[in-house]
Each structure stands twice: as C-alpha cells, then as structure tokens.
Amino acid sequence: MIETYMIEQLAALQEHKTLSKVAEVLHISQPAISRSMQKLEDELGVKLFDRTKNRIVLNAIGELAARHALVVLSAQNEMIRAVRDADRRMHTFSYGSIAPAPMWELTPILSQLYMGMTIAADLQDTDDVLVRGLNDDSYQLIVLLHDLRDIDDSGHPIYYSKPFVHEKLSILLPKTHRLAQRKSLKLKDLAGEKLLIHDKIGFWYGVCKRKIPDATYLEQSDLSTLTEIVNASDLPSFVTNLSERLGIAFGDKIAIPLVDEEVNVQFWCICKACKKREFAALFNAVERMQD
Numbered sequence: 001m002i003e004t005y006m007i008e009q010l011a012a013l014q015e016h017k018t019l020s021k022v023a024e025v026l027h028i029s030q031p032a033i034s035r036s037m038q039k040l041e042d043e044l045g046v047k048l049f050d051r052t053k054n055r056i057v058l059n060a061i062g063e064l065a066a067r068h069a070l071v072v073l074s075a076q077n078e079m080i081r082a083v084r085d086a087d088r089r090m091h092t093f094s095y096g097s098i099a100p101a102p103m104w105e106l107t108p109i110l111s112q113l114y115m116g117m118t119i120a121a122d123l124q125d126t127d128d129v130l131v132r133g134l135n136d137d138s139y140q141l142i143v144l145l146h147d148l149r150d151i152d153d154s155g156h157p158i159y160y161s162k163p164f165v166h167e168k169l170s171i172l173l174p175k176t177h178r179l180a181q182r183k184s185l186k187l188k189d190l191a192g193e194k195l196l197i198h199d200k201i202g203f204w205y206g207v208c209k210r211k212i213p214d215a216t217y218l219e220q221s222d223l224s225t226l227t228e229i230v231n232a233s234d235l236p237s238f239v240t241n242l243s244e245r246l247g248i249a250f251g252d253k254i255a256i257p258l259v260d261e262e263v264n265v266q267f268w269c270i271c272k273a274c275k276k277r278e279f280a281a282l283f284n285a286v287e288r289m290q291d
Helices: 004-016 019-026 030-044 060-090 101-113 127-135 203-211 223-232 280-288
Strands: 049-051 056-058 092-097 118-123 141-144 159-173 194-198 216-220 237-240 254-257 264-272
Touching: 004 019, 004 030, 004 056, 004 060, 019 030, 056 060, 060 092, 092 101, 092 127, 101 118, 101 141, 101 159, 101 280, 127 141, 127 264, 159 280, 194 203, 194 223, 194 237, 216 223, 264 280
Parallel strands: 092 118, 092 141, 194 216
Antiparallel strands: 049 056, 141 264, 159 237, 159 254, 159 264
C-alpha cells in the first residue's frame, strides 16, 4: 500500500532535487528516503528514478508520479482543512457587527442560548464584508444599520431581518468646555477638537472623520485604559446610550446629545432566511429587548 510519507517524499524530491536537501527539509536520513522510494517503486511496479552511485534522479515516469503526488497532498490538506473548519463551525457561533455596541448586547444573549459553544464576534466597518461573510457562512448572523430585503429567483426572501437595539451618540465634555452649556450639538460643532476615541468602533469612525472637520483623534485600543484617560483628562470623548448601560462612570463630565441623523441609529440582526427557524430562540430574545 502506498503510504502518505512516500507521497510526501516523492513530492519533496521533485521540489528539492537531491536526497541531501530532502533529508534536511524532512528531518530524516538519506538512506531512509532511498528505502521509501524503492518501496514506492515496488508498490507501483514501475521505475521512477535513474540511479547512480550517490544520486537518484526522477525519470519521466517519476516526474509524472511527482505531479500526481502534489495533487494528492493538496487534496489531503484540503480535506483536513474542510473537516477542521466543519468541526469548528459546529462548536462556534460566529457573527459580525458594523459597530461594537450591539456586540455588548448580543454576546451575553448568545452565550446563554449556546452554552458550551464558543461565541466569536467580529467587528467590521463596511456592509460588504459582513454580507459576504453571511453568504459564505463565515457568519451565522450579522448586525447592520438596515435590513436586507433581497429575494431569490423564485421570489423568496434570501435573508431574515429583525430590529435590534437603538444607539444614540453623545459627546462627553468637562463642565468648563466652551460647548458644555449647549443642550445639543452637531458633529460639525466639534471641528478642530482633540478627541479621545477607541480605535475599534466600526462604522462610527468613518462618520466622525467625514462630519468633524480638522479634528485630531487620540486613539486607544484598550477600553478600560480609554475610560481611565477620559476620567483623568479634559479632552472630549464619545458616549452612547448603550455604553451608559454598561455602568461605565465618567466622573462629573456632561454628556450632550448629538443630533446628526448618522449618529442616532437602529441596528438590525440578520441571518439567512433558511436559518430563521433554527435561530428562533435568538430572535425571540432580540424581540424582548424591544419591549
């Protein structure tokens, strides 16, 4: 029977040409490789090599066999990858979101519903990446700023969408700030400011960049560190109704609502329509959040 190690060594010989190099790469002795290749020839019943005293070289039939060996190894690797991916998917609930705040709400729900599974949350800043991930089953669920109403050729919906949480953005200011007495603000009112901001905020980052002229963003990757800096400095930062629900304290600063349409948003949970029944418990939990 042809063993996998023979196929690996044959493919390595085609790539590296010499026994010494193959022995070095595969960490086995040259005599062991010679014996393996002799056994492979015996199994196939054909001569694969031209041999001299200190050298073996693939002949034309050997080159053909080596090309097939590469195909076999590629198929084997693809099988391993596919099986491992399938096993991971069976034990992982993966979802993607356009913003971080829905993840704060959704991950605890998923952890309760899918106990024993790994909950993998992925933050993206564009719809395209999320929808593509849903379509190719990288995600079981995605969170967008809108629903999806695409239909297939038979007129049936491709996706199932459910309203999720609302998020409303405010700017957090010290009481001495020039804008602290305003009842509400627009993003453009923050022009030229130095703003503390988390570096992973999904679509929000693009909105702020477009709508706040000449702002300087002081980015932090760790949320707890950002909170400490916010509390210790007089620099403006952002806060939302959803971050307030986490119980994060911001001292005696004032949260002034931002009234731009782009920063007062409705999120939607979306899955493939064929998964609607499978995720019924999840969507029932999402619906209860709207009550």
